[in-house]
Amino acid sequence: MTTKKKLSLTSRIVIGMLAGIAVGIFFQFILAGAEERQLSLLGLSIPLRAFFVDGIFHIGGEIFIASLRMLVVPLVFVSLVCGTCSLSDTSKLGRLGGKSIGLYLITTALAISLAMALALLTGPGVGVELQAESTFDVSAAPSLAQVFINIFPTNPIQSMASGNMLQIIVFALLFGIAMALTGKAGERLAGIFNDLNEVILRLVTILMNLAPYGVFFLLAKLFTFIRYETILNLFMYFMVVLTVLLVHGLLVYPVILKALTGLNPIIFLKKMREAALFGFSTSSSSATLPITMETVTKKLGVKNTISSFTVPLGATINMDGTAIMQGVATVFIAQLFGVDLSFSDFLMVILTATLASIGTAGVPGAGLIMLAMVLQQVGLPVEGIALIIGVDRLLDMTRTAVNITGDAMVSVVVGKSEGEFDEKVFNDPRAGLKEESIDFHHLRDS
Numbered sequence: 001m002t003t004k005k006k007l008s009l010t011s012r013i014v015i016g017m018l019a020g021i022a023v024g025i026f027f028q029f030i031l032a033g034a035e036e037r038q039l040s041l042l043g044l045s046i047p048l049r050a051f052f053v054d055g056i057f058h059i060g061g062e063i064f065i066a067s068l069r070m071l072v073v074p075l076v077f078v079s080l081v082c083g084t085c086s087l088s089d090t091s092k093l094g095r096l097g098g099k100s101i102g103l104y105l106i107t108t109a110l111a112i113s114l115a116m117a118l119a120l121l122t123g124p125g126v127g128v129e130l131q132a133e134s135t136f137d138v139s140a141a142p143s144l145a146q147v148f149i150n151i152f153p154t155n156p157i158q159s160m161a162s163g164n165m166l167q168i169i170v171f172a173l174l175f176g177i178a179m180a181l182t183g184k185a186g187e188r189l190a191g192i193f194n195d196l197n198e199v200i201l202r203l204v205t206i207l208m209n210l211a212p213y214g215v216f217f218l219l220a221k222l223f224t225f226i227r228y229e230t231i232l233n234l235f236m237y238f239m240v241v242l243t244v245l246l247v248h249g250l251l252v253y254p255v256i257l258k259a260l261t262g263l264n265p266i267i268f269l270k271k272m273r274e275a276a277l278f279g280f281s282t283s284s285s286s287a288t289l290p291i292t293m294e295t296v297t298k299k300l301g302v303k304n305t306i307s308s309f310t311v312p313l314g315a316t317i318n319m320d321g322t323a324i325m326q327g328v329a330t331v332f333i334a335q336l337f338g339v340d341l342s343f344s345d346f347l348m349v350i351l352t353a354t355l356a357s358i359g360t361a362g363v364p365g366a367g368l369i370m371l372a373m374v375l376q377q378v379g380l381p382v383e384g385i386a387l388i389i390g391v392d393r394l395l396d397m398t399r400t401a402v403n404i405t406g407d408a409m410v411s412v413v414v415g416k417s418e419g420e421f422d423e424k425v426f427n428d429p430r431a432g433l434k435e436e437s438i439d440f441h442h443l444r445d446s
Helices: 009-031 048-085 091-122 144-150 156-162 165-182 184-208 211-225 228-233 235-261 265-271 273-282 285-298 304-317 320-336 343-359 366-377 382-387 389-417 423-427 440-445
Strands: 038-041 044-047
Touching (some): 009 048, 009 211, 048 165, 048 211, 091 235, 091 320, 165 184, 235 265, 265 273, 265 423, 273 285, 320 389
Antiparallel strands (some): 038 044
16 A cells, blocks of 8 residues: 655645746736737637636635635634633633733834834835825724724624624623623533534634635736736835834744743744745735634644634734834835924834724735824825835735734743643644644545
8 A cells, every 4th residue: 555645735835826826927928918818719719817817716716715704703703702701710811811912012013113113224215206106095094092992892793794803802702701600501501612613623624725726816816917017116115014024023023932931933933834824825814813723722732712812812903014014104105205204203103003903904905094094193195005005915915924923922922821831732743733634535424
């Protein structure tokens, strides 16, 4: 008998990414100047863009994203209820919240400070004269007071239907606390929620195996339409943001992890590869949340009582990557328009962007809306956002990978400090790998 070695999920995702990029570039080349080009096959005339790009690639990518988002609300609600109701000491919830929110806000402030420092040092907008090719329609950004008011749901069912994550988190916490204080009835209901949690996590594992195909479709469509001349025009801005994102994700997070826990940051980064690839492909912290949760619990060793609180919270309020973009973009736009920012302006940008991260949705492009609010705070022209739209999609992919890495780092730190952490699982290179591949024939026969 010969054993057939299967590729790891990471390898299959990378193959899907590279194949998608290659196919996208190929279609951009053959569709250049003739978007209605036809393909003759077996006597049939097939429109390339309509059939492949707007058809197969678009449908496949959207189904993949939809399948991930399908799990977000039930996973967040059920896992948070399970985690909260298992806390016999309700004061522990206050400690978890204080530690998690404090760490998330500190890393966000560090991110935007580092971003603005490097942007001022390199001057990506100095001496550059660019004309906006499009205008940016600014949606009204919520005030800070409104952000806090909107945290509390008036209709929890409506919050779940609309995917309002902060309101779902608040309701789940209150519901879990009520279950913990109810006694026997709460214990019976907790058993049902724990069973639901197991089923949802199994569904996550199944959908993870479809990721390489979804990634292929998403990137094939993206690279069919991406405007390379825009990237060339804004190359300096692009590289500054990318450099800060990489430094923050690969240096700042590991340093914080090592300083606060003593754990090996190399092991941490290796085990975050798949979740980071998911985040890069989807550009959405919320859509990647099921995979982040799986990684934090099964590969990094954080107990579900902690991860079910810190990971959904991080997907909602931890927007370090977005803060980095806002910091560099603010300096870049100020330089382009010849506006000198004072020290107090920089402090205002740091404060505004840090607090605004709480209200930034974990979906693609939401950071641009919050950037408009930051620019308005320091009197910069909001129209400058039009200059960076062209490259924002690629940067959005990278900063999402950074965001979820931060979610996992904070979860490990909080879990270690609370004694809800299995260091053996963290150090085990095989931890979680048994869930990577599913025998679908076995599932069918069962």
